[in-house]
Amino acid sequence: MLVILFGVATVTFFVAYMVPGDPARMIAGPGATAGTIASIRHQLGLDEPLLHQYVVYMGRLLSGNLGISFLRKIPVSQAILQRLGVTAMIAVGGVVWELAIGIPVGIAAAWKPRSIWDRAGTLFALLGLSAPPFWLGLLLLYYLAFQHSFFPLGGIGHPLFWYLVLPTFTLGIGGAAWYTRMLRSSMLEILRSPYMQMARAKGMPNRILLFRHAMPNALIPLITMVGMDLAYFFGGVLIIEVVFGIPGVGQQAWRAVQVLDIPMIVGTVLLAAVFIVVMNVIVDLSYAFLDPRIRYR
Amino acid sequence: MREPPGPAVEATPLVMPGRWSMLLRSLLHDPPALFGAVVVVGLIVVAVLAPLLAPHNPLTAYPSGLSRNGAPLAPGHGFALGTDPNGRDVLSRLIYGARISLTIGVVANGLATLIGLLIGLISAYIGRWVDTVLMRFTDVVMAFPILLFAIALIAVTGPSVTNLIFVIALLYWTYIARVIHGMVLSLKEREFITATRTLGVSRWRIMFRHVLPHLVPALIVYFTLGVASTILIEASLSYIGIGVPVPTPSWGQMISQGQDYYQIAPWLFIFPGIALVLTVVAFNLVGDWLRDVLDPTTPQRR
Amino acid sequence: MTAGTVDRLEAEPLVEVRELKVHFPVGRSFTGRIRTVVRAVEGVSFTLSAGDTLGLAGESGSGKSTTARALLRIVDPTSGHVRVAGEDISDLRGSALKRFRRRMQMVYQDPFDSLNPRLKVGYTLSEALMVRGVPGAERARQVRELLERVGLPGSYALRYPHELSGGQRQRVAIARALGVEPAVIVCDEAVSSLDVSVRAQILNLLRELQESERLALLFISHDLSTLRFIASHVAVMYLGRIVEMGSRDDLYGRPMHPYTQALLAAVPEPVPQQPGKPRVRLKGEVPSVFNPPAGCPFHPRCPVATDICTEVEPPLRWKASGHLAACHLVPDANEAK
Numbered sequence: 001m002l003v004i005l006f007g008v009a010t011v012t013f014f015v016a017y018m019v020p021g022d023p024a025r026m027i028a029g030p031g032a033t034a035g036t037i038a039s040i041r042h043q044l045g046l047d048e049p050l051l052h053q054y055v056v057y058m059g060r061l062l063s064g065n066l067g068i069s070f071l072r073k074i075p076v077s078q079a080i081l082q083r084l085g086v087t088a089m090i091a092v093g094g095v096v097w098e099l100a101i102g103i104p105v106g107i108a109a110a111w112k113p114r115s116i117w118d119r120a121g122t123l124f125a126l127l128g129l130s131a132p133p134f135w136l137g138l139l140l141l142y143y144l145a146f147q148h149s150f151f152p153l154g155g156i157g158h159p160l161f162w163y164l165v166l167p168t169f170t171l172g173i174g175g176a177a178w179y180t181r182m183l184r185s186s187m188l189e190i191l192r193s194p195y196m197q198m199a200r201a202k203g204m205p206n207r208i209l210l211f212r213h214a215m216p217n218a219l220i221p222l223i224t225m226v227g228m229d230l231a232y233f234f235g236g237v238l239i240i241e242v243v244f245g246i247p248g249v250g251q252q253a254w255r256a257v258q259v260l261d262i263p264m265i266v267g268t269v270l271l272a273a274v275f276i277v278v279m280n281v282i283v284d285l286s287y288a289f290l291d292p293r294i295r296y297r
Numbered sequence: 298m299r300e301p302p303g304p305a306v307e308a309t310p311l312v313m314p315g316r317w318s319m320l321l322r323s324l325l326h327d328p329p330a331l332f333g334a335v336v337v338v339g340l341i342v343v344a345v346l347a348p349l350l351a352p353h354n355p356l357t358a359y360p361s362g363l364s365r366n367g368a369p370l371a372p373g374h375g376f377a378l379g380t381d382p383n384g385r386d387v388l389s390r391l392i393y394g395a396r397i398s399l400t401i402g403v404v405a406n407g408l409a410t411l412i413g414l415l416i417g418l419i420s421a422y423i424g425r426w427v428d429t430v431l432m433r434f435t436d437v438v439m440a441f442p443i444l445l446f447a448i449a450l451i452a453v454t455g456p457s458v459t460n461l462i463f464v465i466a467l468l469y470w471t472y473i474a475r476v477i478h479g480m481v482l483s484l485k486e487r488e489f490i491t492a493t494r495t496l497g498v499s500r501w502r503i504m505f506r507h508v509l510p511h512l513v514p515a516l517i518v519y520f521t522l523g524v525a526s527t528i529l530i531e532a533s534l535s536y537i538g539i540g541v542p543v544p545t546p547s548w549g550q551m552i553s554q555g556q557d558y559y560q561i562a563p564w565l566f567i568f569p570g571i572a573l574v575l576t577v578v579a580f581n582l583v584g585d586w587l588r589d590v591l592d593p594t595t596p597q598r599r
Numbered sequence: 600m601t602a603g604t605v606d607r608l609e610a611e612p613l614v615e616v617r618e619l620k621v622h623f624p625v626g627r628s629f630t631g632r633i634r635t636v637v638r639a640v641e642g643v644s645f646t647l648s649a650g651d652t653l654g655l656a657g658e659s660g661s662g663k664s665t666t667a668r669a670l671l672r673i674v675d676p677t678s679g680h681v682r683v684a685g686e687d688i689s690d691l692r693g694s695a696l697k698r699f700r701r702r703m704q705m706v707y708q709d710p711f712d713s714l715n716p717r718l719k720v721g722y723t724l725s726e727a728l729m730v731r732g733v734p735g736a737e738r739a740r741q742v743r744e745l746l747e748r749v750g751l752p753g754s755y756a757l758r759y760p761h762e763l764s765g766g767q768r769q770r771v772a773i774a775r776a777l778g779v780e781p782a783v784i785v786c787d788e789a790v791s792s793l794d795v796s797v798r799a800q801i802l803n804l805l806r807e808l809q810e811s812e813r814l815a816l817l818f819i820s821h822d823l824s825t826l827r828f829i830a831s832h833v834a835v836m837y838l839g840r841i842v843e844m845g846s847r848d849d850l851y852g853r854p855m856h857p858y859t860q861a862l863l864a865a866v867p868e869p870v871p872q873q874p875g876k877p878r879v880r881l882k883g884e885v886p887s888v889f890n891p892p893a894g895c896p897f898h899p900r901c902p903v904a905t906d907i908c909t910e911v912e913p914p915l916r917w918k919a920s921g922h923l924a925a926c927h928l929v930p931d932a933n934e935a936k
Contacts, residue, residue, distance in 0.1 A: 003433055004433065004436050004437050004440060007433065007434065007436075007437035008437055008440050008441070011437060011438075011441075012449075015449050015450065015453055018453050019452065019453045126578055126581060126582075127574065127578065129577075129581065130525070130529075130573075130574050130577035130578040130581060131570075131573075131574050131577075132529055132532050132533060132536075132549070132552075132570065132573050132574075132577075133533075134532075134533065134536045134549075134552060134553075135552055135566065135569075135570035135573060135574070136570075138552065138555070138556055138559060138566050138570070139566075139567070139570065141559070142559055142560075142563055142566075146559070146560055232442055234442060234445075235442025235443060235444045235445045236442075236444065238444055238445065238448075238537070239444065239533055239536070239537070242536075242537060243556070253445065253448065254448075254537060254538075257448050257451075257452050257537070257538075257539060258538065260452060262452070265448065265449050265452055266449060268445065269441060269442075269445045269446055269448075269449045272441070272442050272445050273440045273441045273442070273446075274440075276440050276441075276442065277440045280440075487712055488707050488709055488712040488713045489712060489713055489714055489715040489716075491673060491707075492705070492707060492713050492714075492772075492775070493715070493726065494673075495671055495673060495700060495704065495705055496700065496704070496726060496727055496730055496775065496778075496779060497697050497700040497701060497730040497779065498726050498729070498730060502726070506718070506722075507715050507718070510715075510717040510718070511717060
């Protein structure tokens, strides 16, 4: 894992390094003299050789310093932390929807294969996977917030929960579709297994079969996937925040791209990647913990 | 004297006679796949024949395309699907958008598949430190969320269609690389590989003449499914504003534009979205069908 | 000359194996240290000369296949020496290893999987010729010749393996091995998955080829009747060691080791050759390679085991002229060779 983190940081460094344009000029502003720009450049250490800059960069990272945002003139880490709460809420909300929709639909589809439930569920999964989230969000906004004012037209306000319904739903729908498929196929596999057939032959009532035996086994891989989903959501949240106008980390990164605020862009990307790597490790560990078969490596 | 052929060891689709008619029949019996195939073919036709099919020039801002107070027109009256805020014809832009999105999707995915194939194949077959280094590198690239990283990369390189293709390819290859890596690892253990190695055949020849043919069915499946994903990625990037540069039409970009006017001109975002959904669904359906038909043992991908 | 090499008709051995050991590490503990070692081959020695056929007999787990694979450097020997045509090949690497590969080839057990199902037979064979350095223009013709040499029509070059029967596939495999013009061919259960009627054909083919090409054959099989047909000398392996080795007539006529006797007793014979031959019944199963018994590895199943058998491992020694056995209960020969 450490190797990967190291690699991630290095790659990010090179991306930051290769940006065209002069960061010193950007910080100095339009009316700055050449002297000011040069001194800023020296301050930032931009006139040092590549290796030197790299070492300084890595050192800064280890102390949590991600640089200063060109646009907002505050440390990137601070800017991100300010907005992290909102983004985290959306991400978690997305996961909630994912599971709330994906699990029941997936199980229903597996329980009665080839029935109307199954077909509808599969269709839902297909559409959910294929609809671009930004379009879906816009569609929902149009019909549910504009044409009929069930929900607010985006942004953040009170009650917070109300404002988050549409964004989190849009975010979660794709994952819900994915989980529907996954759960359906793993449930089907379990339901066909010899020990399930045995239980059924012994006359065990369906409800117990389903909840005590089939579901736990099918759900274990799901739990670990949720961890990874949460991690990757930080990428997808960007689109949601842009569509719904939500002031989170993603929207901040988007603005940063438009003005080429390199430290902000690079810092956000780096943090997202680090988060993913860490979640990956946590998920692997918890998988080994949850599945007794894997424990004896 | 010809002996009766032995039982087929595994499907060798490129060999048995009547293979194509079998494929066709399987397709005809599978309505979703058939639908998908029709759409995909239709899309290709539209993309190729765009100049002939588009009723107007997609880039031209027609004065007649705007209402008296400069608002875009609803569908009808000479502009079948309405116009955009610049007076450009939505239908024509949709058609040319098909061409752009499909081209980018296919080329980017093709490049990604090639990279992923080479990395997965070489690292898995040669093994040892090459494998470790390449797989770690794959892990590093996979750690970055695609959209965020694409944003950063395009910020560095500047938005253009070519850059877009390269950026998408450079981020998307990891999935295929992982799959191929796994497949090659197990293929390595097959007895004919051991036999050929013992014969003294060079490892490059083994990789490309012996292992690669076994990877082709999976490659076809993943390529098809991958086009769906790369089209979505391009649409997302265009939506954010760093994809296909204006005024070249791209569906994602059209939706982004439509967002500003969605309250008064919903047709601006609804139609490109439908086009996107249809395209992605179609490729997914065809990809799933190909998977069932070509190689039931391919691992299921995310 | 080490104790343990059987006298051969020819003077110069082509293949010399001395104290070959192959151990596999298995099961790493959490800290990465190796937990157990599988001693697949524990000190095997024999020689092989041109025109000779040595049979390697034994049940599964005896180490016979591993020995063959170590010979061909498919797996690496843990210790011991293998000399082929005078050259020690145990440590070869890279291009030297490649050069050696041409001298020894193998025909594998599974006729289905030893040929690439997606490649035409002709291509598979032409690769062997490529290794030999045959120029492109010549290859097609020589491929046809190879096919004909193993009794298949030249037109089969255009076929895929799944269009051929098991016996035909093995012929192709043999042709492939011949393609590089080896001096030694190892057959690892090469006929075991074929129908009995086809077996004889393939064995005859091998015999013919051996004569015409002056090949040395190492034939591995669990089936003693097959070996009786094709081998001139036979070594019986048990748990990674050779327990008996001798000429065919010696081994089949006067088996010394209890294990050999048991194996032979189990072979169904149409006409019982030796009335009054002791019926030796084996108890139990082959012990796990993870936990070999102390002393003689065979003693838990041996009907005549004594105390010393449980403590001291019997060395492989001359028990008669040209006949070796590893058993405490068989008296040594008076004269050592």
